[in-house]
Amino acid sequence: MFHVDPDSLDPELRTARFLAIASPALGLMSLCLAIVPACGGVASVVGVVLGLYSLRTEQSKSALAGVIISGLGVVVTIVYALFLTFFQK
Numbered sequence: 001m002f003h004v005d006p007d008s009l010d011p012e013l014r015t016a017r018f019l020a021i022a023s024p025a026l027g028l029m030s031l032c033l034a035i036v037p038a039c040g041g042v043a044s045v046v047g048v049v050l051g052l053y054s055l056r057t058e059q060s061k062s063a064l065a066g067v068i069i070s071g072l073g074v075v076v077t078i079v080y081a082l083f084l085t086f087f088q089k
Helices: 011-035 037-057 061-086
Strands: none
Touching: 011 037, 011 061, 037 061
């Protein structure tokens, strides 16, 4: 099995790979945190930003998945916030 030593990577590439992993994690968290729109919104926006930054450096599938999942988190958070706003009793 081929193993790459993280210390041997270029620092920019190492950062891009870390952000590519953090982006889908934040996207999944934002879907769970959408119940509290402020928390879900912040997590999803940060996930989109990290994913786009990682895609700019390295084209990876995990960064693309992070952008898509985080974008879905933004949509779910906005829809839930609108639901809370208009359907309160």
